Amino acid sequence: MRLADKYQHQEISGMTRMFQSVERMIKDGNAPLNLSIGEPDFITEPDIADAACAAAKQGFTHYPPLAGFKDLREAVCAYWARHHNFKADPDEVFITNGGLHAPILLFEALLNPGDEILIFEPYFSPYLSQILYSKAVPVVIKTQESNNFAPTIEDLERAVTPKTRGILLNLPCNPTGKILNLKQLEEIANFAERHDLFVISDEIYESLIFNNKNHICFANLNNMKERTILIGGLSKSHCMTGWRLGYVICDKNLVNTLCVVSVFHTYGVNTLSQKAAAYALNTQDEKVKQRSKIFADRMNKVAARLNSMKGVTCGEAEGAFYLFPSIKATGLTSEEFSWKLLSEAGVAVVPGSAFGESGEGYIRIACTQSLDILLNAMDRMQEFTNKLSGAQPL
């Protein structure tokens, strides 16, 4: 069958290439220790699944309201008020098919072809594809580990043009696991105000912040609520990736437009997933906290092990479940290191370059396996780096 021109030469992203290799190895009975996937290893709590079953039996089997069920939109608001002191009205919430579907709908509603969006590198790579798919222009702002992967205000000012419409933020960040401090966020907020930009703030990892750091909700900064579109979801906080449940919190007018867009996209989000999510948001705070502690423990232990390896240095765990150690001192590129690690040590990680050029020299490690598996992977990686250092000068 003849494909559309844009799909004639399908480029597979660095992340997908790694995922596909892992799948092939599993099929061949040669499963690696998989630290490549950004999905919690915990299954959804059984009482959340029970809530979906009960809703099905009560007859919640019809099309959902386009913006999402009111009880879920209320639960989203209550969750953000409780956890982050961010106040929103249920009419300012729109439910999406996972967090990932939100930007596509938002770009459709907000952007004209050729409009520019500022995005910080290393970035969550599907976002770059989504901007391009929307016929907008991604303006990539490089960041450096020496500045904790934060953009400088000078770089932002240099990048802005009359066509710039918005900024895409993702904190805690996938892939770096880093957050920005209040001062850095306030600088971005002032910049957004100065240039009249919207800010899409993907805060899907808000529940995973470690080592006495706190999540700062961008919309809570001075004057920011009106120009911020917050993206959240239950995939990470409530281990509900398969339920495909995300949301945006934004201006009511935009919610209305998203409803119009939804008519020709998906006509709402799975009714039973919404019922499960409303239950989850209202009942699982303790579990969310417990899992966050487990992730913190894993991240700190893995970071310490990484720092004991030759040629590897890893910054402090701050958020999400990702570590982004530098492997520059091994002399290998991110791709060389990751593929050699997979074939020689049976450990899968994602090359940092899959998240843009600023990711070159790094690898992304997802601490989404039990501590036993993670430490076993660290043993293998240690042996691998020892061999590397024997083979070439570090």
Ligand code: PMP
């Ligand atoms: N944003 C970021 C930064 C992510 O890492 C992910 C998932 N890896 C998503 C959004 C999408 O999450 P969901 O499963 O809810 O679509």
